[in-house]
Amino acid sequence: MQDAGERVASRIEIHGTVQGVGFRPFVYRLGRDLGLDGWVRNDGGLVVMEAAGPAEAMRALPARLRADAPPHARVHEVRIGEPRGRAPAYGTGFRVDPSSPANRVATGDDLARIPPDLGMCDACRTELLDPSDRRHRYAFVNCTDCGPRATILDELPYDRERTTMRSFAMCEACADEYADPADRRFHAEPIACPACGPQLTWRAAAGDRRGDDALDAAETLLRGGGILALKGLGGYQLVCDATDQAAVARLRARKHRPAKPFAVMVTGPEEAAMLAGLTPAEVALMTSAARPVVLVARRVGGPLATAVAPGTDRLGLFLPATPVHHLLCADLARPLVVTSGNLADEPIAIDDGDAGRRLGGLADGFLGHDRVIRSRYDDSVVRVAAGRPSVVRRARGYAPEPLGLPFPAPEPLLAVGGQLKHTFTIARDGTAIVGPHTGDLERQDALEAFTTSLRQLCRVAGAEPRVVAHDLHPGYLSTQYATALPLTRVAVQHHHAHVASCAAEHGITGRFLGVAYDGLGLGDDGTLWGGEVLLADLRSYRRIARFGRAPLPGGAAAVRRPARMALGYLFGAERLGDGPRPPLEALAAPLLRRLPEAEVGTVRRMVSRGVNCPAASSAGRLFDAVAALLGLADNATYEGEAAVTLETHAAAHGAAPALPWRLTTRDGLVVYDPEPTLHGALQALRDGADTGSVAAAFHATLAAVTVAVCTRAAERHGTAVVCLSGGVMQNRVLVESLVAGLAAAGLTPLVNERVPANDGGLSYGQAAVAAARGRGE
Incomplete structure (x- = not known):
């Protein structure tokens, strides 16, 4: 820190999940409130600011950056140093500067943190339903507190020109909001409106439509018992009326999913409470920005078709994550089955052409849009057990939010997980990023989905792995993929990875008892x-x-x-x-x-x-x-x-x-x-x-x-x-x-709470074990 009389100047780097969450607008307003001069910008995966002002204000600044941060930000570290060059001059004011891409791989810092997608906020929902608002019933309304993030991101720093929104030039009204510090859309990168943003599209045998007509056609199809292919945030979904036994049965037959329960979407917590007995913890999960599917106790009777969730007393319920989901639920006034857009065991479709080919025999019509999905993210699934929330499938809304590692990885590493419920993890220093749920890695298309997601996440996060961790089973496609890489390999026993995933997310560094109960995994004795x-412990184990x-x-x-x-x-x-x-x-x-x-x-x-x-x-x-x-x-x-x-x-x-x-x-x-x-x-x-x-x-x-x-x-x-x-x-x-x-x-x-106890958590456990072994102690 540099003292120049009564004024103090500093350069501050804020590490964490600080892009795509309204952090720069927050820093701008904070700088103005404290009477500072200087600037803030995205820099690689960080937010960087240089500021000068009264000593008391500058002393308060670091604490305020943490305590007053936007609700979806996660401040991992605040680093304070000297300004680079001349300190901001008195009276020049505080501003937002253009972003500066950085070579994250060369800096030696933690992985760049990629913001997960955020469910529609209450303010945007109000606009969506307000006939006097210019975004009334606009299916892509968003602001700095909600909307697409990871699914549209090409590279960091998180700016519009580095997302798939760059195809849509802002109209004058949106540009004014984007540049107005007092507006909640100040530097909201996916900002859009009906005049300049993405538009809904409808494809069906009867002809194509756009905009409101497309939504009308989709709702007519669902009212008539049809099956809709819907382009969601992170991929296509299949939708039908959850109260229509025949429609649900047709979806099961076409999807080749005879009994596995379907998730059901409802408009809000009140509608959810009519279908299930909800605890406060379950309501909190359901209404969180992640908008996951929450497994809850199903009420006896009720309007749902028996084919929705046969053979179980649990029901997967979730609330609309996007405006178009909300419009469908509100207009139809009935619960909807919303499930992954795929045949059983395939990865979900994200490309329009691929969706048409793969889902053409499943859906009676396609409600899409012209915004490209860059990364595949299925819906997340969570539950509450023993009073603790836990993730069953970590995907949209949670991934790729980073997790900590008890022992920092000495070298950048990749953990490729197992075969079923597949995920991968990339890790560097004390940060691990678990990639999105891929599905069962038993098919070539699932393997291709895995490798595509891996390349994208490594590029955006700034990871060049030098170590790869994998399961002992030689027949797993993930193991075969790992052994073909020109990297240092670390084999991790299946059940050690399971219990290590639980220990690592709780920060356990010493010995523990690990109870690993699952289906099958290859032991170190070959059985x-x-x-x-x-x-x-995280390095080793004894059965x-x-x-x-x-x-x-x-x-x-x-x-x-x-x-x-x-x-x-x-x-x-x-x-x-x-x-x-x-x-x-x-x-x-x-x-x-x-x-x-x-x-x-x-x-x-x-x-x-x-x-x-x-x-x-x-x-x-x-x-x-x-x-x-x-x-x-x-x-x-x-x-x-x-x-x-x-x-x-x-x-x-x-x-x-x-x-x-x-x-x-x-x-x-x-x-x-x-x-x-x-x-x-x-x-x-x-x-x-x-x-x-x-x-x-x-x-x-x-x-x-x-x-x-x-x-x-x-x-x-x-x-x-x-x-x-x-x-x-x-x-x-x-x-x-x-x-x-x-x-x-x-x-x-x-x-397990933040990673799945099932095989979806294996890759994080492998990463924790490989990092601990890499310390060489």
């Missing part, structure tokens, strides 16, 4: 894991407990058919006890009678001969087996369907005592033997218990087993922190039982 307790193994008859076929998984436990569960085996087959007679005799015989032979029956210690596969044994799910049309059904029955019943369970040891590990539990469940069914009570008892059993294992391990190893992660931790009933039980035992349970 399939999925029900694991680890003693870990200390596991579930008993069972064969997967047919490998991946057993994942798609829980009945096969049940047969695997009946015919080939790992022998862990010394006494006679429980009479599981006799008790499972209803399952065996229900299944084709040929299938039962084939699976019995496969298991006895060890043909295509890899064994797994998987919590997720045990859930599948129990669901089939209870007669709830023989087949799964989407990942986790059987477990969702089992959880729904457990939640409907409420609390129940645990079934029998046993812990033993093998090869130095504590092992949970599921056979007594399965015997107890089947015995209870034979004795007349309803499936809900047995499902609830099974959940109580796994909670009791986990608390017992963790309590003993905590005493032995001297750590009280327990990180719960893996796809099974999406089970609300189980998580809430675990959190309560572990806390009652004097331990500190942590769950």
